[in-house]
Amino acid sequence: MRIVIADDHAVVRSGFSMIINYQEDMEVVSTAADGMEAYQEVAKHHPDIILLDLSMPPGESGLIATGKIHDDFPETKILILTMHDDDEYLFHVLRNGASGYVLKNAPDEELISAIRIVYQDGTYIEPKMASSLVKELVKQEGEFEQSDPLQALTKRELEILPLVAKGYGNKEIANMLYVSVKTVEAHKAKIMEKLNLNSKPELVEYALKKKLLDF
Template sequence: MKLVIADDHAVVRSGFSMILNYQSDMEVVATAADGIEAYAMVGKHQPDVLLLDLSMPPGESGLIATGKISEDYPDTKILILTMYDDEEYLFHVLKNGASGYILKNAPDEELVSAIRTVYSGGTYIHPKMATSLVKEFVKNDGNAGTDDPFKILSKRELEILPLVAKGYGNKEIAEKLFISVKTVEAHKAKIMEKLSLKNRPELVEYALKKKLLNF
């Protein structure tokens, strides 16, 4: 099977590539440092499985990339690489098309097994994190997500909000996302309207509360 590894740490990409290329049925055909590069590599190589880090600052996060890749390249299975502090996003990532997730510090044999599981059409959920997933599912099912930014905002708005909160100007955001300044301004206005925010300090407070700055 063909694999692509996306992680912002070169040592992780190299280590995982070494482990996986050692397997007789696996080949790492490309690596990427963020979500944008991952999308490009998936488009170029059409891999069977993409190992995707959830948090890749300062580039595009795995949370955003998952939705784009699963929509445009549905034949590529996505296995999320994560650490414990990413638990609150896992429910949303799985809903966006990921086939499972595994902790970065998992044993080599578990990583290989997880890849084979999603490749064969299954879903891999790390045992230690299954409880968190169930709790998140129950919480979302119970309150209909009325205060959930992932349901309120569009994918583009979820990209722009943390950049605004971090202090980037309209021109800088436009350059980062390859869109026009006017488009950025329109999205910012829509974000403020949807979230009932009056100014940037309120937006920063919202981003911190919802832990969106990790994007």
């Protein structure tokens, strides 16, 4: 896994680099001190994951960089690394394309676990904040409309949707349903198109609204 670390404190970048480089399957390929530099390093190295701090004064913040990086480099997963255990920050970065949110004071093993989950196309939410996310999304739940696009999904797509929302990777889903990885990828693309969704967080929100996680 090729990783970029973006944080305005050199000691933080150094510390997390040591933790990550100690892993046999991980390598920090570059670091950045603000959001603009983070964007430039992603453009240069095309990493698998970027660990992105939210607050990086006086340069461009991670809040702004999240949306830019997700839009221009969707193949790079964004894992937010911050001291802010604030629900609003969490909702904002997920809506703008982040795949995970972990606090800086979390144990080393939690950070490494979050990186592995995000790398495998999963979504990682800091455990203390997961319940807040679920409550907020469920609060927005609405009734099915007659023209609900969910009705346009095939049986197979209805099987795959909740598995994707739960964080399973393409290979895991393929093994569960006894189909090829390419078949899963094709169904996922169709699901996103039919439901008019643009990102993984939107898919998770949709699945929660429709109570599909126990499907």
